[in-house]
Amino acid sequence: MSGSLLKVESLTKHYGRGTGFLRKTEPAVRAVEDVSFSVEAGETLCIVGESGCGKSTVARLLMRIVEPTAGRVIIDGVDIAGLKSHALRAWRRRMQMVFQDPYSSLNPRLTAGQIITEPVENFERLRRKQSQALAAELLRKVGLAPDMMHRLPSELSGGQRQRLGIARALALQPSLIIADEAVSALDVSVQAQILNLLMDLQQQLGIAFVFISHDLSVVEHIGHRVAVMYLGRIVELASCEALFAMPVHPYTEALIAAAPVPDPTRVRREVPVEGEVPSPINPPSGCTFHPRCPIAVERCRIERPPLVPMADGRVVACHVRAPALDIHAECSRKDADRSEAVNPELSFAVGRSDFP
Amino acid sequence: MQMQNTSGDNVLLDVRDLDTHFYGEESVTRALGGISFHVNRGETLGIVGESGCGKSVTALSILRLLPKLTAKTVGGEIRFHGSDLLKLSEREIRKIRGDRIAMIFQEPMTSLSPVHTVGHQIAEAVQIHTKVSRSDALERSREMLRLVRIADPERRLYSYPHEMSGGMRQRVMIAMALACSPELLIADEPTTALDVTMQAQILRLIIDLKQRMGTAVMFITHDLGVVAETCQRVIVMYAGRIVEQADVLDLFARPAHPYTQGLMRSMPDRRHGRRQRLPEIPGIVPSLREPIVGCSFAPRCPFAIDICREKAPTMRDVRPSHAAACWRSEEVLGA
Ligand SMILES: Nc1ncnc2c1ncn2[C@@H]1O[C@H](COP(=O)(O)OP(=O)(O)O)[C@@H](O)[C@H]1O
Ligand code: SF4
Ligand SMILES: [Mg+2]
Numbered sequence: 001m002s003g004s005l006l007k008v009e010s011l012t013k014h015y016g017r018g019t020g021f022l023r024k025t026e027p028a029v030r031a032v033e034d035v036s037f038s039v040e041a042g043e044t045l046c047i048v049g050e051s052g053c054g055k056s057t058v059a060r061l062l063m064r065i066v067e068p069t070a071g072r073v074i075i076d077g078v079d080i081a082g083l084k085s086h087a088l089r090a091w092r093r094r095m096q097m098v099f100q101d102p103y104s105s106l107n108p109r110l111t112a113g114q115i116i117t118e119p120v121e122n123f124e125r126l127r128r129k130q131s132q133a134l135a136a137e138l139l140r141k142v143g144l145a146p147d148m149m150h151r152l153p154s155e156l157s158g159g160q161r162q163r164l165g166i167a168r169a170l171a172l173q174p175s176l177i178i179a180d181e182a183v184s185a186l187d188v189s190v191q192a193q194i195l196n197l198l199m200d201l202q203q204q205l206g207i208a209f210v211f212i213s214h215d216l217s218v219v220e221h222i223g224h225r226v227a228v229m230y231l232g233r234i235v236e237l238a239s240c241e242a243l244f245a246m247p248v249h250p251y252t253e254a255l256i257a258a259a260p261v262p263d264p265t266r267v268r269r270e271v272p273v274e275g276e277v278p279s280p281i282n283p284p285s286g287c288t289f290h291p292r293c294p295i296a297v298e299r300c301r302i303e304r305p306p307l308v309p310m311a312d313g314r315v316v317a318c319h320v321r322a323p324a325l326d327i328h329a330e331c332s333r334k335d336a337d338r339s340e341a342v343n344p345e346l347s348f349a350v351g352r353s354d355f356p
Numbered sequence: 357m358q359m360q361n362t363s364g365d366n367v368l369l370d371v372r373d374l375d376t377h378f379y380g381e382e383s384v385t386r387a388l389g390g391i392s393f394h395v396n397r398g399e400t401l402g403i404v405g406e407s408g409c410g411k412s413v414t415a416l417s418i419l420r421l422l423p424k425l426t427a428k429t430v431g432g433e434i435r436f437h438g439s440d441l442l443k444l445s446e447r448e449i450r451k452i453r454g455d456r457i458a459m460i461f462q463e464p465m466t467s468l469s470p471v472h473t474v475g476h477q478i479a480e481a482v483q484i485h486t487k488v489s490r491s492d493a494l495e496r497s498r499e500m501l502r503l504v505r506i507a508d509p510e511r512r513l514y515s516y517p518h519e520m521s522g523g524m525r526q527r528v529m530i531a532m533a534l535a536c537s538p539e540l541l542i543a544d545e546p547t548t549a550l551d552v553t554m555q556a557q558i559l560r561l562i563i564d565l566k567q568r569m570g571t572a573v574m575f576i577t578h579d580l581g582v583v584a585e586t587c588q589r590v591i592v593m594y595a596g597r598i599v600e601q602a603d604v605l606d607l608f609a610r611p612a613h614p615y616t617q618g619l620m621r622s623m624p625d626r627r628h629g630r631r632q633r634l635p636e637i638p639g640i641v642p643s644l645r646e647p648i649v650g651c652s653f654a655p656r657c658p659f660a661i662d663i664c665r666e667k668a669p670t671m672r673d674v675r676p677s678h679a680a681a682c683w684r685s686e687e688v689l690g691a
Contacts, residue, residue: 050554188622192635196636200633214552218624220626220630258555261584264585268585271557272553
């Protein structure tokens with residue numbers, strides 16, 4: 001478990017509760033609540049969920065763009081949540097981010113070459129020749145012609161701009177790239193090009209990805225493991241194979257059933273869940289999914305379900321599908337001991353304080 | 357389903373050689389390069405293609421909602437109940453808009469007023485087109501909100517759009533669009549901005565209401581999954597032209613245009629095997645600011661031969677009720 005590249009422990013972010021006199025009375029937006037996961041070197045961990053579930057906040061917390069309310073972000077054994085800006089700079093090199101909208105995230109006045117070498121120039125001065133060589137190399141890595149370095153972002157297509165964003169993220173040779181809806185704004189044919197690029201880079205450079213997306217077919221295609229979030233919390237975390245073969249949490253089930261499938265011969269199924277995601281300002285009691293859940297029981301309204309490890313190594317927070325009975329916990333604990341090396345989530349879930 | 361010939365009784369809207377241009381400072385964008393298609397009564401016709409291919413411009417051209425100063429439909433005909441919509445006066449087209457042909461957009465706020473209650477706005481839409489009393493119009497609003505399954509419709513009549521979620525606003529838009537029982541509903545990416553579980557609910561709602569009211573729907577989307585789940589017939593657009601047209605089952609089973617085939621193959625899908633490279637369509641879409649010689653897909657097409665670069669292919673039947681604009685459809689079908 002100490003081998004994890006990134007470990008996130010009980011990460012929590014509440015917005016809108018300032019220190020000011022009036023702001024104290026404002027309710028907090030519970031954007032992220034007690035989120036824990038790990039990322040191994042060279043793997044792709046996906047985070048899925050609908051808008052407002054906290055995916056992007058997790059990304060911003062990992063990058064320390066925002067400060068956590070509580071919890072730890074550990075890279076290579078060091079908790080970066082506690083680091084001051086100077087020490088943080090060095091750790092930041094290890095993690096880079098790629099955004100959804102390549103246009104608004106690139107400085108329109110810089111050339112492609114300047115954009116992608118800028119992160120390096122922030123750390124060391126490059127001679128003109130060095131910087132051009134670096135730009136050419138990075139452009140080639142992402143499948144762009146080196147002579148593109150003289151172009152402005154406005155002179156590039158959407159797909160080319162996203163490649164540029166990826167080249168920029170690669171400049172500091174990070175071991176982890178956080179991609180927040182990085183292919184969501186792209187047309188399918190361009191999306192395929194970018195997904196291929198990300199998979200190639202992972203294979204060649206061993207880069208790990210935290211891949212945040214609302215698109216389940218993309219996640220199923222490129223992910224190793226996937227965390228499903230609902231109202232700020234992880235409700236299920238499993239290997240991609242297991243999750244898509246058999247979703248356990250009713251919300252995961254609903255998400256998969258709701259995604260349109262490009263096959264007109266498929267029998268139309270019923271709408272999986274009605275209503276909409278409640279406000280994170282005043283989330284429902286107990287299991288926050290209970291008002292929309294088709295299988296909810298009395299207990300769901302009262303008590304929050306803990307993340308419980310299942311026999312196949314996934315963790316699920318659901319009273320009905322993953323009841324946290326003591327006997328169940330015992331079994332899982334044994335399983336967990338055996339499989340700790342392959343499945344870090346198991347041991348973390350068992351070690352949690354709210355686990356009986 | 358039976359192929360309708362364009363003069364048949366079943367045809368509700370018949371578009372021929374529609375040509376729409378945008379005028380910039382130094383250039384002209386030929387957004388639509390002469391497209392022809394029709395919509396049958398009561399059917400759901402999908403229009404699919406990637407961004408910028410002309411889907412929205414097609415819809416806006418039909419309803420004559422293009423920006424007056426920069427855009428112009430320079431050629432073609434849009435036949436609807438015996439008249440050409442392009443030849444109607446501003447007053448006449450306004451009578452058709454919202455009454456016989458209604459439209460909903462991706463972002464409902466663009467067509468909802470922020471300063472009026474939802475009930476008021478739906479009633480207003482009813483009163484523009486029908487001579488009914490205010491109280492009857494309000495009653496109709498109430499009925500429509502119920503029909504689009506808005507929770508607590510009595511209270512929602514008095515809500516403002518900003519007090520509603522995106523999904524609820526889209527329901528209001530649908531209520532408003534259907535309040536006058538139009539014969540044709542043009543829906544331009546109505547679920548693209550919504551989350552998947554809300555999208556599933558809205559798609560179901562549109563299908564249900566369409567069946568109940570007998571409205572034809574022109575469903576514009578970039579998402580082949582949405583097309584497969586909602587449409588009966590489909591038009592595929594590329595760079596301002598229609599490249600393929602077929603029944604939905606036929607289109608997915610036997611795409612006859614290399615672009616359609618490429619689109620379907622490049623989607624992440626279980627068939628590819630997890631973490632395998634996806635088949636790409638190489639290159640990028642052509643600029644519509646320069647004249648396109650030959651087939652607009654030729655620079656990216658794995659099937660392209662000399663004639664493709666010289667002469668634009670026209671739509672021709674590859675099977676009954678299945679047409680494609682490709683010189684090599686037979687080979688494409690065999691591939
Ligand atoms: N208001 C406008 N001014 C100038 N060009 C436009 C305008 N609206 C659309 N276009 C151009 O017309 C073409 C078709 O656009 P559109 O119909 O919006 O595509 P789609 O809806 O398929 O994404 C594109 O090249 C686009 O850039
Ligand atoms: S006409 Fe030629 S270039 Fe165009 S799609 Fe067919 S084969 Fe390809
Ligand atoms: Mg559009």
